[in-house]
Every structure is written in structure tokens, then in C-alpha cells.
Amino acid sequence: MRILTATILAGTVALSASAFAKDNPMVGGAAMYADKTIVENAVNSADHTTLVAAVQAAGLVETLSGPGPFTVFAPTNDAFAALPAGTVETLLKPENKEQLTKIxxxxxxxxxxxxxxxxxxxxxxxxxxxxxxxxxxxxQAKMDGDKITLTDETGGVASVTIADVDQSNGVIHVIDKVLLPAS
Known part of the structure; x- marks a missing residue:
């Protein structure tokens, strides 16, 4: 009886873990798990390697691994690549940590x-x-048809391309542009 109960329990745990991924959209070719933190999931997305590097350079890993809750509008690698040439490399330098953190x-x-x-x-x-x-x-959040858009303080507009990626400490919405502060 104990073996049967343990087998059923193990199967239930395995089904629950896969259910967490099934309820969430895939991001960057990776399953996103609702029982993992924003950082634990983001590191698995092939579309967010630049964001992960920036979060590490800014020293925000611990914060975004904390209890939250947080909503993160997560720019893709393509969004970072659309910034003027050299911008990302400059922001990742230790002397620009404050500006990177602000962004x-x-x-x-x-x-x-x-x-x-x-x-x-x-x-x-x-x-x-x-x-x-x-x-x-x-x-400024607005609707464009059935998509949410966000206008930053410089007038740049990002669209949410993948919404509602549930995390243990909040939610991620994938966006197609890097949002910039006014200064």
C-alpha cells in the first residue's frame, strides 16, 4: 500500500510540474514554470539573454528573485538590438550601472x-x-486592438507580444521594445 501511495504521489507531483508549464506560454523556446521565480524562468529563454545579462550587470538578480509580487515587461534580444549601435555594450559597463538600473x-x-x-x-x-x-x-498603457501597448517617457511604444507568463513572484509580459526613462 505504501509503495502504491508513493507511486501515485510521485505521479501527481510530476503531473503538477508539467501542468505548471502547460498553463504558461512558451517563451524563447523554453517552458515557463509558475512555481519558479522571474529570474529562474528568464534564464531559460533564448529570447532574453541580453535582458538576463543586463539584470546581472545591474545587480538586480536578488531583487527579482525575491517574493515580489512584480510585473516585468521583458524586452527581447531583438528589442535591445534595435537600440543605437553600442548602447547595450555601453550600458553593461560597471561605470554605467546606475543608468542601466534605472532603465x-x-x-x-x-x-x-x-x-x-x-x-x-x-x-x-x-x-x-x-x-x-x-x-x-x-x-502609458493603451490597447491596440487586442494587444496592450506601453508608451515610455520618450514617446517610444512597446507592444506586449506574449502576455501573462505566470511566475511564483509575479508575472512577465514579453515586449518588443526597450522602454526608456525621460532622462
């Missing part, structure tokens, strides 16, 4: 906000909802 924290909200809730806030605010970030930036 990265302008992608983080100190709350968990799934896309349905963001859409409701946008509708409740007549089409534009201000989003205060950990970095002190205010983004």
Missing part, C-alpha cells in the same frame, strides 16, 4: 498585473492608464 527598473511594477486587469484599468481610464514603475518612470 531596467522602468520595466518593473511592484504588483502582479495580468493582462485582463491591465485591460480593465485601461478601459476604466478611458483608453489610457498610467503605470508607475519601480524605477520612477510612468508608462
Amino acid at each position: 531596467l527598473t522602468c520595466h518593473v511594477v511592484a504588483a502582479e498585473a495580468m493582462s485582463e486587469a491591465i485591460g480593465k484599468m485601461i478601459a476604466d481610464d478611458n483608453g489610457t492608464h498610467p503605470v508607475d514603475t519601480v524605477g520612477g518612470c510612468v508608462l
Whole structure:
């Protein structure tokens, strides 16, 4: 009886782990697990290697591995590559850590906000909802058809390309542009 119970329990745990990945969209060719942190999942995404390197250079790994909750608007490698030539390399230098941290924290909200809730806030605010970030930036969330867009303080617009990637300490929304602070 104990062996049967242990076998059933092990099977249930295995099914639960795979269910966590099935409920979440794939990101960068990798399964995303709702029982892992933002950092634990992001390191597995082939589309977010630049973001992960930037988070490490800014010293934000511990913060984004913490309890949160956080909403992270996660730019892809292509989003970083679209910045002017040399920008990423310059930002990753130790002497630019403060500027890099400011940019990265302008992608983080100190709350968990799934896309349905963001859409409701946008509708409740007549089409534009201000989003205060950990970095002190205010983004403007809007709808473009059925996609959420975010306008940064420089007028740049990012679209959410993959929404609602559930994490143990919040949620990730993949975006196609790096959001920049006003200064």
C-alpha cells in the first residue's frame, strides 16, 4: 500500500510540474514554470539573454528573485538590438550601472498585473492608464486592438507580444521594445 501511495504521489507531483508549464506560454523556446521565480524562468529563454545579462550587470538578480509580487515587461534580444549601435555594450559597463538600473527598473511594477486587469484599468481610464514603475518612470498603457501597448517617457511604444507568463513572484509580459526613462 505504501509503495502504491508513493507511486501515485510521485505521479501527481510530476503531473503538477508539467501542468505548471502547460498553463504558461512558451517563451524563447523554453517552458515557463509558475512555481519558479522571474529570474529562474528568464534564464531559460533564448529570447532574453541580453535582458538576463543586463539584470546581472545591474545587480538586480536578488531583487527579482525575491517574493515580489512584480510585473516585468521583458524586452527581447531583438528589442535591445534595435537600440543605437553600442548602447547595450555601453550600458553593461560597471561605470554605467546606475543608468542601466534605472532603465531596467522602468520595466518593473511592484504588483502582479495580468493582462485582463491591465485591460480593465485601461478601459476604466478611458483608453489610457498610467503605470508607475519601480524605477520612477510612468508608462502609458493603451490597447491596440487586442494587444496592450506601453508608451515610455520618450514617446517610444512597446507592444506586449506574449502576455501573462505566470511566475511564483509575479508575472512577465514579453515586449518588443526597450522602454526608456525621460532622462
